[in-house]
Amino acid sequence: MKYDILIVGGGAAGMAAAIKSSERGASVLLAERDLELGGVLKQCIHNGFGLTYFHEDISGTEYADRFRRAIADKSIEIMTEANVVSICENRTAVIATKSGIFEVSFDFCIMATGCREKSIGSELIGGTRPAGVYTAGEAQKMINLNHYDLGDNFVILGSGNVGQVMARRLKILGKNVAAMIEQNNSLGGMTKNRQDCIEAYNIPVRLNSTVDMIYGEGHVTAVRVKHLDSGDTEIIKCDALITALGLIPDRVLAEELEINGNYLDWLYFCGNCESVHDIVDAVTIQAERLASEICDLTEDKLNA
Ligand SMILES: Cc1cc2nc3c(=O)[nH]c(=O)nc-3n(C[C@H](O)[C@H](O)[C@H](O)COP(=O)(O)OP(=O)(O)OC[C@H]3O[C@@H](n4cnc5c(N)ncnc54)[C@H](O)[C@@H]3O)c2cc1C
Incomplete structure (x- = not known):
C-alpha cells in the first residue's frame, strides 16, 4: 500500500498530525504499537491538560479521548x-x-514516537541492583493502569515533572514519600507542579544531593543519600526507588537515516520525538503546524 503520509506513533502528536493531514486531503496511515491510541496520556489520570488548546482543565485521559473521537470521524487508516x-x-x-x-510505502514520514526516560543505569550508583527501582513513567503506568502496589516507603531521585506528579499520586494513595533528591540547588519541572505536587503535599526535599548507593538483597531496603556540598551521607529506608532523571526524544527508528546530523528531506519529527515538551497543548500545536507545512509542500500533488 502507498500513502501520502505515514505517521509512526499514535500519542498526542501522532493523532494531531493525522487529523490535520487528513483535513488537508492527504492519505494517511497512522501506526501505533500499543493496543489503543493515546500514548502517555492514557496513564495521566490527573488534571492539568488542555488549558491552552481547549481552554479547559481536563485529565490526560480525557484529552486523549477527545482526539480519539475526532480521529474516528476522519478517513484515516x-x-x-x-x-x-x-x-x-x-x-x-x-x-x-x-x-x-x-x-508500506509513502511520500512523507512523520515520526511521533515520543520520548524515553533516562534509567538508573545512566547514573553511577553502587549496590546490588535489587528489584524495586522504577522510572517515574513506568511506575505511573503500573499504578494507574495496572493497579500494582509498588511499596509503602518511596524515595524519588530527580525532580522532573513526571517525578513530581508521581510524588503527589503516591501521597494520595496513602504512601510515604520519604524524600525527593535533586542534585541541583532547585527543583526541576514546572512551577505549577512544584506548588501543586511538592509544596502542597509537604514532600521532603534534599537539594544539592544525590543517591550513591542502593541497599537490599533481592529488593530495595534503603538508599544512601550524598550531600554534594558537605560530602555527608544519610541512609533513608525505603522499599521502592523512583527515578525522574530526564527524558530523551526517541529517534531510534531514524538512526540509520541521519547523515552528519541531517535527516532525509521526507522525514519529519513531532511532539516529544522532536523535542521534549512540558505540556501536551504545545505538542498538539507543533504537530498540527508540521502537518500543515508538509501538506503545503505537496498541495498540488495531494489535490491532483
Ligand atoms: C507523568 C506525566 C505527566 C504529565 N503531565 C502533564 C500535564 O499536567 N499537563 C500537560 O499538558 N502535559 C503533561 N504531560 C506531557 C504530555 O502528556 C506529553 O508531552 C504528550 O502527551 C506527549 O505526546 P507524544 O505524542 O509526543 O508522545 P507519546 O504520548 O509518548 O506517544 C508516542 C507514541 O508512539 C508510539 N510508538 C513509539 N514507537 C513506535 C513504533 N516503532 N511503532 C509504532 N508506534 C510507536 C508509542 O506507543 C506511543 O503511543 C505529562 C507527561 C507525563 C509523562
Missing part, C-alpha cells in the same frame, strides 16, 4: 498493535502486527 520496525531510505516502512509483517 489506523493500525494499532502495529510496531514500525524499520524505515528505509527508499520511502518504505516495515510494520509488524499480529496478522503478519507488512511493507
Whole structure:
C-alpha cells in the first residue's frame, strides 16, 4: 500500500498530525504499537491538560479521548498493535502486527514516537541492583493502569515533572514519600507542579544531593543519600526507588537515516520525538503546524 503520509506513533502528536493531514486531503496511515491510541496520556489520570488548546482543565485521559473521537470521524487508516520496525531510505516502512509483517510505502514520514526516560543505569550508583527501582513513567503506568502496589516507603531521585506528579499520586494513595533528591540547588519541572505536587503535599526535599548507593538483597531496603556540598551521607529506608532523571526524544527508528546530523528531506519529527515538551497543548500545536507545512509542500500533488 502507498500513502501520502505515514505517521509512526499514535500519542498526542501522532493523532494531531493525522487529523490535520487528513483535513488537508492527504492519505494517511497512522501506526501505533500499543493496543489503543493515546500514548502517555492514557496513564495521566490527573488534571492539568488542555488549558491552552481547549481552554479547559481536563485529565490526560480525557484529552486523549477527545482526539480519539475526532480521529474516528476522519478517513484515516489506523493500525494499532502495529510496531514500525524499520524505515528505509527508499520511502518504505516495515510494520509488524499480529496478522503478519507488512511493507508500506509513502511520500512523507512523520515520526511521533515520543520520548524515553533516562534509567538508573545512566547514573553511577553502587549496590546490588535489587528489584524495586522504577522510572517515574513506568511506575505511573503500573499504578494507574495496572493497579500494582509498588511499596509503602518511596524515595524519588530527580525532580522532573513526571517525578513530581508521581510524588503527589503516591501521597494520595496513602504512601510515604520519604524524600525527593535533586542534585541541583532547585527543583526541576514546572512551577505549577512544584506548588501543586511538592509544596502542597509537604514532600521532603534534599537539594544539592544525590543517591550513591542502593541497599537490599533481592529488593530495595534503603538508599544512601550524598550531600554534594558537605560530602555527608544519610541512609533513608525505603522499599521502592523512583527515578525522574530526564527524558530523551526517541529517534531510534531514524538512526540509520541521519547523515552528519541531517535527516532525509521526507522525514519529519513531532511532539516529544522532536523535542521534549512540558505540556501536551504545545505538542498538539507543533504537530498540527508540521502537518500543515508538509501538506503545503505537496498541495498540488495531494489535490491532483
Ligand atoms: C507523568 C506525566 C505527566 C504529565 N503531565 C502533564 C500535564 O499536567 N499537563 C500537560 O499538558 N502535559 C503533561 N504531560 C506531557 C504530555 O502528556 C506529553 O508531552 C504528550 O502527551 C506527549 O505526546 P507524544 O505524542 O509526543 O508522545 P507519546 O504520548 O509518548 O506517544 C508516542 C507514541 O508512539 C508510539 N510508538 C513509539 N514507537 C513506535 C513504533 N516503532 N511503532 C509504532 N508506534 C510507536 C508509542 O506507543 C506511543 O503511543 C505529562 C507527561 C507525563 C509523562
